[in-house]
Amino acid sequence: MWDPVTRSGLRPGMVLMHGHPSNASAMTGIAQNYAPYGAVVIAIDAPFGRRAEGPAGLTFLPKDSAEQIQLIKDLQRAVDVLRSHPNVDDDRVV
Numbered sequence: 447m448w449d450p451v452t453r454s455g456l457r458p459g460m461v462l463m464h465g466h467p468s469n470a471s472a473m474t475g476i477a478q479n480y481a482p483y484g485a486v487v488i489a490i491d492a493p494f495g496r497r498a499e500g501p502a503g504l505t506f507l508p509k510d511s512a513e514q515i516q517l518i519k520d521l522q523r524a525v526d527v528l529r530s531h532p533n534v535d536d537d538r539v540v
Contacts, residue, residue: 448477
């Protein structure tokens with residue numbers, strides 16, 4: 447999570463999601479570009495990006511369905527985290 451602590455007042459919040467195959471660390475540069483403009487930015491890893499075993503990415507097996515459901519839950523939780531942040535404007539979360 448990147449928070450422009452030098453800015454005061456309500457700020458927009460952004461959720462960043464990496465592409466395939468990748469992880470949240472790959473979003474660091476993009477997040478660091480938005481934070482100086484006042485955005486509070488959070489990036490998350492997709493379930494396929496944090497597998498300890500097997501190929502990283504979609505395998506078109508039943509576990510992919512469960513991982514996609516988990517991804518949606520993770521994205522919603524990221525929005526919840528931003529909305530709970532005291533300096534994030536609920537109406538400006540993208």
